[in-house]
Amino acid sequence: MSETLRRRLGVTDAVVIGLGAMLGAGIFAALAPAAAAAGSGLLAGLALAAAVAYCNATSSARLAARHPQSGGTYVYGRERLGEFWGYLAGWCFVVGKTASCAAMALTVGAYAWPGRERAVAVAAVVALTAVNYAGVRKAAWLTRAIVAAVLAVLAAVVTACLTAGAADPARLDLGLGTGPGGVLQAAGLLFFAFAGYARIATLGEEVRDPARTIPRAIPIALGIALAVYAAVAVAVLAVLGPADLASAAAPLADAVRAAGAGWLVPVVRVGAAVAALGSLLALILGVSRTVLAMARDRHLPHVLAAVHPRFGVPHRAELAVGAVVAILVLVADLRGAIGFSSFGVLVYYAVANAAACTLTAAENRPPRLIPVAGLGGCLLLACTLPPPAVLTGTAVLAAGALAYALRRSAAARR
Template structure:
């Protein structure tokens, strides 16, 4: 099977692998790192912020699943926006995805470095990017197998955290009660921070050209992965909040590690830190996978250099796109600040999902796409001002480049 620009990617993934890839993108460093900043914003409204993030993520997932069933091609919302709204909106979605998720890759790589060897975080981050780019280069099946192992390990660590806290901790249900420290803006800001931990389900849609029976598999895999992630996040967030309380959680640099120590089991802390590093590797693996597939789709349409629109004859991977993404992420991982990378990524990704919801709005059954669109815009504008300014500038730069192209 071929596309007009060369051979198509091979359809090797079933529903189980698709769910695992989605989970590998979501069950990552976000749950290890985002709870503290979210608690600082929302206070005792942390769980309300988690619920809002989940609602927006569900709307986005539903819209993405409906579109992916109709357009089972690599590229995700780049394809959906192009087909439903016009070439410019498809391009803008693809541009937002590539630049936003490239920043996410750098953030995940830096998270690996921070947990493995903080004094040499940038060097470890670059090494992680090189290693996982090589894995993806060798083909989607190897990536799916490695992701399956990573997801199993991370889920085991998170389950252990919950069991330790519930079994040995000094839990206080009063710490879960809503207090006077809650503001609407703080809860929504927390929702935006926690949304970062849900965003990986789009990776399933970007693999539409490599999934068997995509019209059936993708609409099933996306909500399954999302609801599993939500159940895990809710259990972990509730346990940690009941153990530490919102004020202590807000000041914790490594909240899950602090929670198991506070529960009287400090020997678990190295296990949790190792799990965080593995989780970040899992997210990085899936992120590079998704960005390279969108890069392939945009290169096929000549919105990016056409030389990247090549599939390896042996491995069946978009190897040139993989290498290009790996090089850019490696440079960013060597130079950027973690917080800045996450903030910029969030703005660009919310822009991507807003276009996905707008595309799904044209299919009928408009309530969910409308809610998702409004939710994406609201969370985007409530990000820290530097992130909003940088995001607007880069998205505008992409729009100008589109208008000026030959």
């Protein structure tokens, strides 16, 4: 059975897949906990998260063009820094993004059928795993439709809020709100919303002309997402203010209701469910590709490295990821999953920036300041996340390192 994926995706497809991963997570899941951490410093946190994400995106794009293989930073760390660092990045990505999948599935359930969240979440995971199994081109076309629908809903929300009499520019305090610590924590939580461009890098084996496509697609997707996040954050803050935003279970729905556009509330609920579906679709896609790469190197069971002869996808990896996520949604907590996922993904990108520091001028390396700033920013934001997320993430990181050491020790004895 073949273990090689087919190159089918162009720049537009790659951008759409990245947007599908980002928009659902950021707008509908991360704004409220970020406001709880930073208060009126939410916008400063958004700017900081975007700056770190830009450094990571630049480093990832240059590395992906140099190493156009499935696996993202797992491959870059292995090739540039050594086997252990690649493994550690892959471990952080798989664990952290599996938690993200559970969070997005629960978001679908919470908006689509309150009171039956977990049943709807399991159904969503099963359905989207089947879509990914049928081929990456089908997944890309579905993601394109989802992104278009979500952007239309968000445009309506922004328009309704900013044209309402309830909007008050005085609520847009551009200071530090609760202080530098709160801004850093908000930035770490909002980074969860920007991490979707990793889906583009992990599809390195499935894009046409990766040396050209990936460096173009990643900054385009990131720039569009930042513009959307900034517009929605300003609109919602202007209507609700930081205190009401922090306590809102469904902030965008609460904002349009407060703006006097109650007719938009059902539309926002549908848009939230659709956005989370798009994010979940792209997340399952990206995690399964990293599982494929790690299984090829036998850090995970090699049986997961198979590629379907007809559909050209890592079907066993996709089924395994779908099964684990379906189990997680039965026990997961949405806000806790966001913090845990952010910790894992920030460590993942710290490895990416360290790997980018090893690029030479002949390999089209970015200016040295970019990966250095990205490395420092990732580590700083990871350490300032809510303490439960830091403690749990550190424990899982240590467990992964221990598993690697035991495997190497057993191999040496054999």
